[in-house]
Amino acid sequence: MTCLPEAVPGQKKLGLVIDLDTCVGCHACAVNCKEWNASGHSGPLTDYQNTSDGVWFNRVHTFEAGQGETSRTVNFPRSCLHCEEPACVTVCPTGASYKRAEDGIVLVNAETCIGCKLCSWACPYGAREFDEDDGVMKKCTLCVDKIYNDNLPEADRVPACVATCPSHARHFGDLGDPNSDVSILVAERGGYELMPELGYKPVNRYLPPRPRKNGPPPPSAASSSSCGSDETISLLDLAMKKPDGKGSAFLRWADRVLSR
């Protein structure tokens, strides 16, 4: 049923907390996610072929934020945020998409999905990828077949992406409980939601990069360094900054060649 479960105070909200400060952008989470989910609940998971795009539930982008000395390069893992009010569920015409009342995990029933793709249009975060081989939509399950798996040691009952992260940038827990480790982490580090303006109330939180310890002054007082700015910079400018420096003749020559 695509009606959302009624919101209950103290409701369990399983989700991820992703630390953008410590993520090193190694893609291990994405690879282990693919590995685990190639079998089990959503398996098999299509690989890239001539006829189909590879389906991955986890993608690691890298963004540059800011300009000049204050700019930061931030690795940014992106996966389903298991929203409290997911439009991907309510637009589903078949009931194949649903949000579990007991823990808030958003899932797709591959047996009843008709592959209309409307849910992927409704998700602003790109959490859903269409499996051309199966003709159905697939998405992050928060490793529902792992986190409740009694055959695994208790320490292993966490999503594959969390288990594998070498820099401990991914945390898993109940974000509905204000006293859980993840909730405390979010409170301490100022964790935030993505695109809160759309009102889907994502459960997952992102922890912002920490301020630099020996960083430059804040952006307003930053020097006029043109590095990383929008202004175009020619090699000649670099040469002029060090008129007597080594290689300035080379830079002048290179600028002439490249400007032709």
Place this chain on the structure above:
Amino acid sequence: MHPALSVIIFTTATGAGYGLLIWSGLLSAFSATPAERVVALVTLGTALLLVTLGLLSSTLHLGRPERAWRALSQWRTSWLSREGLAAIATYVPATLLGLAWIVSPDPGLAAVLLGVMTACCAVVTIYCTAMIYASLKTVHQWRNQYVVPNYFALGLYCGALLFAALLHLLGHGQPLVDGVAAAAGLVALGGKLAYWRFIATTSHVSTPESATGLGGIGKVRLFEAPHTEENYLMREMGFTIARKHADKLRKLVVLALFGAPILLMLISLLLGGVAAAVVALIAVLSAGAGILVERWLFFAEAKHTVMLYYGARAA
């Protein structure tokens, strides 16, 4: 957004079909005489044919067409589900109306009731179709106040052109219908121009900064994409069209969908007879080509917020 042919045919054929069904239902309800029995049946039949073709085309967009029946279950929340139900419900009064005309040359009150019901069901279905798009907060070019009126205006306009042409072909040409078609065309043109101005001057509230939450540091740019090949998201949501190409196609829409048919309707209004039928038929063909381009643009010019994660500056 990727302009899928199956969805373009679905929305245009059902739009014109339900538009024609509205005019046909109103004819049956309010003005039909026994002499117009053939007109009522032919317009009704053509409308149902178009609607059926459109609905069948929509199933080609599905990954699992054999499960299409499941789409009727979630009418409580899903506009797609509501659209399916409304589409099927419309067949009931429309078929009964056809039967009434077949068994009786003058169905009287039955034609009034069934004609009004058919028209109402068609209105509801067009609304549901438009809301599939207008309800998506992720696409600024779809979720705005212009989309639903435009679906109505274009459906009624295309239906009116078909209605006028069929009347001329059956020798029942009426200046009033030609005039209504031309007027509907002007209204639809106004709506489309207003929509184009809206999407040219506004953009989605979300930005790369809000999508990543990194706006506090400064302007956010994609430094490295997560993968080197295109994935489903980029193909489905990342379709882009060059501005100069879009401008050319818009001119084509103004000409083929609005300018030529409106002018031809006014000409057929003055002509009458066989010449008017030929002119009206050309108007329908021109508008048919024009509406396909218009709907292609409706998808091609739509931008999705997910592309903010793939380097788009705005959505």
